[in-house]
Amino acid sequence: MSVRVLLVENQEIVRLGVRTALSDDQDIELVAEAATGAEGLKVFSESNPDVVVLSLRLPDACAVDDIDKYLASDPKARLLVLADHSGDSEIAKSIKKGALGYVDRNVSAEELVRAVKVVAAGSKFIPERIASILTENLGAEELTNAEHRTLEMLVGGMSNKEIGFALDVSENTVKTHVKNIFGKLGVSDRTSATTTAIKRGLVRIDV
Numbered sequence: 001m002s003v004r005v006l007l008v009e010n011q012e013i014v015r016l017g018v019r020t021a022l023s024d025d026q027d028i029e030l031v032a033e034a035a036t037g038a039e040g041l042k043v044f045s046e047s048n049p050d051v052v053v054l055s056l057r058l059p060d061a062c063a064v065d066d067i068d069k070y071l072a073s074d075p076k077a078r079l080l081v082l083a084d085h086s087g088d089s090e091i092a093k094s095i096k097k098g099a100l101g102y103v104d105r106n107v108s109a110e111e112l113v114r115a116v117k118v119v120a121a122g123s124k125f126i127p128e129r130i131a132s133i134l135t136e137n138l139g140a141e142e143l144t145n146a147e148h149r150t151l152e153m154l155v156g157g158m159s160n161k162e163i164g165f166a167l168d169v170s171e172n173t174v175k176t177h178v179k180n181i182f183g184k185l186g187v188s189d190r191t192s193a194t195t196t197a198i199k200r201g202l203v204r205i206d207v
Contacts, residue, residue: 002029003120006049008040009033009082010058014105018053018082021109028116037061041069044077050120054099056083056090064090067097080119090201091130101125143184143202150177155194155203 005028009015015033022028032047034040037058044052052070056063063081070077079099081091091102100119103112104127111127118125143151146167153163160174167174178190185202187193197203 002027003051003116004029004031004047004049005116006031006040006044006047006052007033008035008037008043008052008058009055010035011055014055014082018112021112022116024109025113028113035059037066041066041073044070045073051078051080051116053080053082053116056081056094063099064093064097067094067099071098078119078122080115080125091126095124095126102130103127143181147177147181147184148202150174151181151193151197152203154178154181154190155197 005022007015007018007030009018015035019030019033022030031049032043034043035058037060040052040054040058054063054066054070058066063079063083067079070079077098079094080101080103081094081099082103082105083090094102100122101115101124103115103125107115115125146169149167150163153166158166160171160178164171164174178193181193182188185193185196187196
C-alpha cells in the first residue's frame with residue numbers, strides 16, 4: 001500500500017523537485033498539492049494523506065503556527081517540515097508542536113523519500129546535523145514574551161529608548177530585558193545578539 005503524500009509549498013520549482021523525487025518511488029503517491037497555508041488545510045481534510053510535507057514559509061502562514069491546526073483536524077496527522085534555511089529555534093518549535101521530522105529544501109531525492117517513509121511509519125526524522133544543533137541548545141533558557149519582543153525590535157535596529165516607547169515601559173526595564181537576552185543567548189553585544197537571533201530562528205526575517 002502506497003504512502004499518500006500532500007505537499008504544501010508555494011514555490012513551483014521546489015514542488016517540481018519534490019514531485020519528481022517522490023514519483024520515482026513506487027511506494028509513494030503524491031495525492032495533492034497546495035501553495036498556501038489555507039489551501040493546504042482545506043486539501044488536507046479532503047485528501048486524507050498519510051504524510052504532509054509542509055513548507056516552513058508560505059505566503060499566508062508559517063508551519064510552526066499551522067501544525068496545531070493540522071493536529072486539531074486530525075490528531076494522527078504526520079507532518080514533515082520542509083525549509084530552505086531555518087534556525088534551531090523554529091525546528092525545535094515545530095517538533096515540540098508535533099511535527100515528526102524536518103528536511104532542508106536542498107535534501108537529496110533519496111533522503112527525502114526516506115524521510116517520508118520514516119514519518120509515515122510514525123517515527124521522527126531529524127538529520128544528524130540538525131539533531132546535534134538541537135542538542136547543543138537544549139539547555140538554553142527560553143526568552144520571556146517581553147524579552148522576545150525586545151529582541152525583535154533590537155534586531156530591527158531600534159534603540160532602548162525607542163523599544164521602551166513601543167512597549168510602553170521604562171528605558172531601565174528595556175536595559176534589563178537586553179541584559180537578560182544577552183545572558184540567555186550567550187552574547188555580549190547587540191550585534192552578536194542580532195546575528196545569533198537570526199541564525200537560531202528566534203526572529204523571523206522576511207526576504
